[in-house]
Amino acid sequence: MVINTQGLSFTFGKQQVVKSLELQVPEGSIYGFLGPNGAGKTTTIKLLLNLLKPDAGDIFVFGQDIKSQRISILSQIGSLIEQPAIYQHLTGKENLLNRALLLGVPAQRVDDMLALVHLSSAADKKAGQYSLGMKQRLGIALAMLADPKLLILDEPTNGLDPNGIIEIRELLKKLVAEHGKTVFISSHLLSEIERMATHVGIINGGAMLFQGSIADLQAISKPLVRIETENTVDAANLLTRHNYQLAQVTDHDLFVPYISKQQMGEINALLNKNGLAVYSIGKQQKDLEKLFLDITQNA
Numbered sequence: 001m002v003i004n005t006q007g008l009s010f011t012f013g014k015q016q017v018v019k020s021l022e023l024q025v026p027e028g029s030i031y032g033f034l035g036p037n038g039a040g041k042t043t044t045i046k047l048l049l050n051l052l053k054p055d056a057g058d059i060f061v062f063g064q065d066i067k068s069q070r071i072s073i074l075s076q077i078g079s080l081i082e083q084p085a086i087y088q089h090l091t092g093k094e095n096l097l098n099r100a101l102l103l104g105v106p107a108q109r110v111d112d113m114l115a116l117v118h119l120s121s122a123a124d125k126k127a128g129q130y131s132l133g134m135k136q137r138l139g140i141a142l143a144m145l146a147d148p149k150l151l152i153l154d155e156p157t158n159g160l161d162p163n164g165i166i167e168i169r170e171l172l173k174k175l176v177a178e179h180g181k182t183v184f185i186s187s188h189l190l191s192e193i194e195r196m197a198t199h200v201g202i203i204n205g206g207a208m209l210f211q212g213s214i215a216d217l218q219a220i221s222k223p224l225v226r227i228e229t230e231n232t233v234d235a236a237n238l239l240t241r242h243n244y245q246l247a248q249v250t251d252h253d254l255f256v257p258y259i260s261k262q263q264m265g266e267i268n269a270l271l272n273k274n275g276l277a278v279y280s281i282g283k284q285q286k287d288l289e290k291l292f293l294d295i296t297q298n299a
């Protein structure tokens with residue numbers, strides 16, 4: 001595990017905002033750390049980066065205890081929390097050169113990083129004139145300068161337009177696939193995370209609700225059969241009489257738990273035989289966004 005925490009807890013005043021978290025972030029993963037606003041994501045990230053001290057619990061990064069190996073661990077982490085620390089009056093390239101000098105990184109790496117985040121053509125433009133998406137990419141380039149093994153990013157797609165989100169997503173996938181990095185990324189948007197993450201941790205009120213692979217999460221989300229019919233009430237009564245379980249009935253659709261293709265064929269035939277026109281019928285994977293709400297609301 002690249003990150004492993006045990007019983008990690010933190011309190012602001014009287015409010016416990018991180019509750020006995022057991023994070024498990026595998027090497028080479030994109031770990032999506034999900035939770036609604038105020039769930040404790042930023043606080044957890046600050047604990048991982050040793051910017052806050054836990055009340056209780058342990059943090060191991062690369063198998064080393066952060067209490068005793070702080071410097072060695074932090075030198076292998078690149079991070080982006082809230083707004084990237086960018087000098088607006090300097091160009092993108094100057095921002096990187098400045099940081100490279102500070103870190104003792106060869107200047108050549110600056111051009112490599114600009115190319116990596118697709119900012120080569122904007123290298124000599126003032127960072128203050130960059131779009132939000134360009135600033136976030138410059139922030140990632142700054143975080144990548146020292147070639148860290150682990151990137152920790154706090155809501156890097158916040159406020160970006162769809163194109164900006166796609167660019168960040170593709171960049172992070174590339175960092176994992178081609179550069180062997182591990183990425184820990186927080187977000188409140190499951191729809192966004194499910195498109196790139198290999199693993200997911202969902203927190204609410206500082207406590208972990210779910211942790212596992214994206215496939216584990218999808219397995220919890222049971223598919224349904226969606227039936228669009230002319231009269232959902234009659235159709236619902238008919239299906240109930242034939243021992244079908246109903247998951248949901250609306251004015252235009254009804255939903256039953258999906259079992260098999262054959263079952264869908266039988267439902268279609270049954271409704272047609274009884275004079276109820278079926279406009280459409282198909283398997284519907286439960287939206288992960290909905291699943292996320294279910295998990296957080298039931299916590």
Ligand SMILES: Nc1ncnc2c1ncn2[C@@H]1O[C@H](COP(=O)(O)OP(=O)(O)OP(=O)(O)O)[C@@H](O)[C@H]1O
Nearest residue numbers: 012013017035036037038039040041042043044188
């Ligand atoms: N400096 C602080 N002092 C007191 N309480 C704080 C402080 N920072 C955060 N909190 C509280 O801790 C809780 C967790 O906040 P945190 O910022 O970690 O959540 P988050 O999941 O990152 O949310 P968001 O997506 O809104 O950033 C919130 O209730 C917040 O009000």
